[in-house]
Amino acid sequence: MADDKSFSLLDPFQTVDLGLADWADGIKGWATAHRSAIQPLKRAVNDAIMSIEHALQAVPPMIIIAILVLLAWQIGGRRVAIIVGVSLFALGLLDPTAWGLAMTTLAIVTSSVLVCIAIGLPLGILAAKSDRFQAAIRPVLDTMQTIPAFVYLVPVVMLVGIGNVSGVIVTIVFALPPLVRLTSLGIRGVDASVVEAARAYGANPLQILFKVELPLATPTIMAGVNQTIMLALSMVVIASMIAVKGLGNEVLRAMGRLDAGKAIVGGLGIVLLAIVLDRITQGVAQTGRERGHRHWWQGGPVGLIAKMFGR
Template sequence: MFPEAWEFHVAPHLNSGIKALIQNHGEAFDAFSNALLQLLLWIQSALSAVPWWGYILLIAAISWFSIRKVLPTLVLSLLPVIIGVFGLWGLAIETLAIVITSVVISLALGIPLGVLMAEVKTVGVIIRPILDAMQTMPSFVYLIPAMMLFGLGKVPAILATVIYALPPVIRLTCLGIELVPKSVQEAALAYGATRWQLLKEVRLPLAMPSIMAGVNQTTMMALSMVVIASMIGARGLGQEVLMAINRINVGRGFESGLSIVIMAIVIDRITQGLAKKWDPVKKP
């Protein structure tokens, strides 16, 4: 047995720190929660205002723009109809609103951090261990601080999803910028480009395929948190899966799970197509 005299627990200190944080800055957390909830409700209302056939046409247009193939465009456009046939269209819109909100926040934080990591090596040394911890931490753990600070509901679910989905876009943005050929950068500098011009006109455009791959991975990871986030009141399709598990309802779980898979396939194929479309070196 491990000696009890050597044991040291950080849990009491973390719990007391969280309680002090809530007591001293509770109003700030409430204001942030309300602002995030308003953003989510605005996105969800905008998504709900679009008729179901509007999504079919929108998916068809984006798929054709990114893929330029008839059969994949047709398949991707018709797959969401299955969600409506299952009677889960409204829940799918709720899920989509949570995913979009989480991805927007993740990209707004992740892309600048990835650029900063590539530009300032010290920042990379500091952030990489944090990203390692974020990616190896069990996803359920993210629900605990989010729930303690913001209670139950969609806001803590969004924050937990952001933490879980943030690392890929940071890493791939940094990687894409670092892999820009040195010869291209030296040529731009030889023509008198400043450091900002080099980043804006050369490094970021050439890193765009890697950045788009980061967007794809972040979106997929956000969607994968749907079921887990439903445990703290995120609702949507994840709630259907959770209820099916609790009631051992295989059919209900299959329908809701297949609906999540359909959303993932459509989003994945479209973002992959856009990544190839924006590749300045190799066009599809």
């Protein structure tokens, strides 16, 4: 702050310093000071993530593929099942280590998305019900989506430390907004005359929410879940900078060593995982009737078994 610059109306910013950067840096100090308070919570979350990962690692790949293909068939139909099966096989064939890394990444993504749903759905419902809350939360969501991840990476690491839990937190910041937005949009878009009819027949607000609004908003909400999953996957590489293992870590290490081959393995692995998760979640958004049968249990493998037993 040299004094040779005098205050100018045309360019006031040269001389005014509000000390925002210093103040924000104080957050770091505060975070470090409160580290111990957060540790028990961190351990619990980490255990949860690790148990998901252990489960995924313990099951043989072929069985996981079988489960996911059957799930895709039930939810999305035969075409989706084929795409999911082929993608998973390709993922396994990329590299002998690829499958294990992918399961680690899947565990992190699953944890992040579950937490996103737990937070995002209630926030979205609140935003749908209250115009003021919607107006208040919008700039927050915009910020979460656009602020570069590196900005909040440091305070999070200072507070929580490196590892899976920080990875999940960082992923949530980036992946949460579309779920909140689309939940609100979906509920606001429900046909007002149907809601009015429910009111006229004596439904209370909770019954209207669970029996009318949420079921009718499901396709839009599932589009939000789908977007959240995609964004969570796109954070995998950045999360690996704070010691999250998995496919992202492969890409990061390959970049450091200029190893194009390893980068391709990690990158393609992420893409294939994204295809699998995308197709399955898109299938949920589609009702069974759009695929030509009346109830969900009349199609897919369940329908086949039901038919075999003559239902």
